[in-house]
Amino acid sequence: MAIKELSPPRKAIGIDQLIAIADRAEATLAQLRDDLLEPWPRKMAPTLTASRLAKLCKLERTQIQYLCTRGNKGGEYPTGSLTGNGRNREFTLAEAQQFVRLAGPYKGRPDGAKGIAIAVGNFKGGVGKTTSSVAIAQGLTLHGHKVLLIDLDPQASTTTLMGYVPTPEVTEEMTVMPLVYEEQPDLSYAIIPSYWDNLDLIPACPALFGADFYLPNRQSKDPDYQFWQVLERAMGPIREKYDVIVIDTPPSLAYLATSCFMSSDGLIVPLPPETLDYASSASFFRQFADLFKTLADDRDVAKEFAFISIFLSKVKPRVGSTDVVRSWIQQTYPELLGRAEILDTDLVKNAATEFKTIYDLRTYDGSAQTYNRAIDSFDAMVDEIEGHLQSAWTMQMAKEKVDVE
16 A cells, blocks of 8 residues: 655744745735736726716716707816727816716705714725725716715725725824824824825825724723724814815724714714624624723713614626525614615626726726626715714704704
8 A cells, every 4th residue: 555645744824934925915906006006196087978977977978969069158167088099088087077966866965964884884894994985085076076084004005995005104103093092182194195086085004003002901091091083083174174174994893993973973883694604693782782881871971873884795687695694684774774775796806906996997897787887886875874974963053063062
């Protein structure tokens, strides 16, 4: 009987090898990003067709054409650029946003109202949290809003999707950490413009892990310290400047995440209709509820969200198990479940492999039906969130009126 030859044992991996692997991974990621994206500034805002603009404005394409020509006597509407032998129009992102503000159905932020902070959260990875965060921020600018996107996840996937490699391009000083360390009074220092018009960014990097060491240590040394107020105290100036602040949260309920949720007016939870994701959602809401009850009981801290919405993400059409788990979610969260469902398509996956969301895509070589179904699902989610924003502003203004009286 032949004796099978054993493979030589692998060499043990120490600190030096781990450092070398990390260096190689970062260099490879940077090279891939540069190869896949445009030259510096790497990512460029897309142009929008007249048909796409018409859909955003809830108008017919012929109405867009009319407003660009005979109906544009005052010259207030951007006219875009003619393409295809003068038969088609394309609009820059900035032109499209201006057009939506003038002709779209969206009301905008009421005069005197403050910006609304929305946290996008879920404990489980792979649920579409990062894609949802960036797409919601982009989509709300297409409603005419000025938006700030804050990345609080040390994995910095949102930062990467916005065109930056977290290390070495993003240092600790560029994140929320100087605020956490009480070196800055608010978040203005960390805001940087992005390639997307009316969307600014506060990036993340792995240094954010330090927040969950510093904050409990600070709390233990000073019982009067309130770690959960760290971000809320810094929100004042940016609530004045931005209509909406979208926050990609860490996948936990540790100290920085708790501070994030305490500073948020609304919560969006992406949830794939899969058994394990559904089970994880129960743990998420249990820990969430226990956390706020503990703060209320021990610290007399009151917290109320203007809205919490669950959106089914990565939905696979025509899959039997999807319908089963969807029914469980509907029964469990009837008051939270949104109507929009984000489809699981190769289009969305392929966009992500190129560090893009579906809103970044200028063109699509595949089926127009596939593209329209995918982008319609994101538009529907953003439309629902718009409704929540308007309700939250109404509540905010009513509360301020009562306080004044």
